[in-house]
Amino acid sequence: MNNERAGFILREIFLNAVGSARAGPAIPPALPEKPKGRCVVIGAGKASAAMAAAVDAAWPDVALSGVVVTRYGHAVPAGRIRIVEAAHPVSDAMSETAAMLIVEAVKGLSEDDLVLALISGGGSALMALPAPGLTLADKQVVTRALLHSGATIGEMNLVRRHLSAIKGGKLAALAQPARVVSLIISDVPGDRASDIASGPTVADESTPAEALSILERYRIPVSRTIYQALMKPAPPRVRTSPDDVRLIATPAMALDAAALLARQYGLTPMILGDALEGESRDMGIFMAGMARSVRQHGQPLKGPALLLSGGETTVTLTHGKAGRGGRNTEFLLSLACALKGEENVWAIAGDSDGIDGTEDAAGAIVYPDTLTRGRQNGLSHQQSLDAHDSYSYFQALDDLIVTGPTLTNVNDIRAVLIL
Template sequence: MRNEDARSLLWDLFSSAVDSARPGPVVPPALPEKPTGRCVVIGAGKASAAMAAAVDAAWPDVDVSGVVVTRYGHAVPAGRITILQAAHPVADEMSESAARQIVEALQGLTRDDLVLALISGGGSALLALPAAGLTLADKQAITRSLLHSGANIKEMNLVRRHLSAIKGGKLAKLARPARLVSLIISDVPGDNPADVASGPTVADDSTPQQALALLDRYQIPLQDAVRRHLSQTVASESADDNAQTHLIATPSLALQAAADAARRHGITTLILGDAIEGESREAAIVMAGIARSVKQYGQPLAGPAVLLSGGETTVTVSGGKAGKGGRNTEFLLSLACALQGESGIWAIAGDTDGIDGTEDAAGAIIGPDTLQRGNAAGVIARDYLDAHDSYSYFQATNELVITGPTLTNVNDIRAILIV
């Protein structure tokens, strides 16, 4: 297979995965029975604005209003629904302001009303209302430390739930006595609704003590007020009989869409799972071993084949300042180092929201010529991997995947093509 054909095929697989989770097609079929009263739309996440736009378009005959918050640059017009923007992955003042405006939108509800909660990945940072006695600065400091600690997304969101006045099901209480329906686009391994955006409308059975133990395990510095808050005993939020939760797009469905696209190209697929976690560079070494087994021995399947996986790996930064990049570009740079230019193997990895880490790329595509490209550009792969500067490496080799904000988010998609 020609290099350009292999890269084009991988791009098609990634695009198919993203398209399967776009709010425009997936939201309208999931809408509940229309209310006899008002429909108040609330929401948070990278996909929330596009989800709100789909609701506004689908229900022109319903009294719709509300407030949702998305990441800067991810906003789209949503008619009667107010769209706010805030920072990600670390909350800013707009994150707190948006949370207060959403709380205000839930005032004065009746049993005839419907609260439609549109939740997607990224909502933990975008919807930040500190618990009593804590400040936004407290939450910002802890988030920054966790992002560099190697903690996975479920661990981070467990902590966020217990530092928040509205997450972990607390926002659901404010919707009473209205009917509450949550439509969720999942970006977390395992698709537990309580983990998506830290579950503002989903009952949570974890404890503050678990959050404190996790922070201590990762040696996260804590203000005295945070430690006191997490040391107290509180009752967990109970499920609301008048609330429903529906997952309308998930990583597993996106992987299946990528697999369907591969089969249209006549390529056999193996989905390794939608919940792969661990260090990005270590996961890449494992994947390189599996790819070599496919190429050399036809195990666990014969080529031409694509290995698909999803989930959210982590990058632990230690010793000095990290360069630019995210978990997907770090995965690919480690994979390229492990494969050492082996022929017949290409790979793509990207975040389906279009932003890997904090840069403007979703991820990258590598092939047998990636290390040669680097040498020609004067960049050494191993040095850039050690510096956690994968974005700069792939910028030099012209292998970044830049999509812009996709307005959805079902976590990472990785595809390794072996021919």
């Protein structure tokens, strides 16, 4: 198989996985019974606008209103539902404005009313209302520090819940006595609903002390106001019915779609897991070892094979100026370094939302000659990896995967093709 054919197959598999998680087909079968009263739609996340559009189209005969917030550039028309855009991964003033608009939308409801909460990855930053005594600036400082610390998404969102006036189920409490049904697209390892967008409508079992412990573990300075906020007792928890928290798209579902298409191309897929975490460069070394074992020993499966995995790795920034890149391109450059030009091994990795970190690419593709072509272009793969400049490396080779916003988000999708 040549590079062109391998690259085509990997792109198709990646795009099929992403397409399986789109809101349009996923929303209608997940909707609850129509309410006797009004339906107020709220939501936050990179997929929230597309989810809102699907609700508006599915329920033309329901008294529908509401507001959702999505990332800049991810808005689509949603009929009767207002769409607001804000910043990600660090909140901005519009994140706070959106949160206040959403709180206002759920006020004064009755038992006959329904609140549909459309939640997807990115919602933590996009809908930011600081806890009493804190400011948006306080939250921004903590978020930036967490993003650079190597903390997992679950750890970051636990901290965010306890610095928020609406996360950790508090938004659901504000909507009482209306019924709250959450339709969720998961982007977190393990699919814990309380972790997705920091769980604004889902019961939270964590404590402020756990949040403080995470900040201490990663040696993140804690201001007096943050410390005081985390020393307060947790508010009463809102209990949510399991039937009212509905996962409509998950990383596992996306990997299943990828595996299905792989079989159609004559490949034997193996899903290694949908919740893999750790440093991106360590994951690259691990996957290179797996690929080499398949090629040399036919273990854990014989080729032609496709190793699939999902989850969210981390990039811990070291001292000094970092280059451009996200966790997927860093994983791929580490993989290429570890493979050292191994024949008949290709790989793709990308963020299902179309944006790897803060760049304009979803990810990239590694070919057997990636390092050779890099040297021909005057690049040092090791220097690029050490400088966290993986985006620039793959950009120079024209090997980035650019999809634009996909309007969904089921975490990262990684695939290694071995013959």
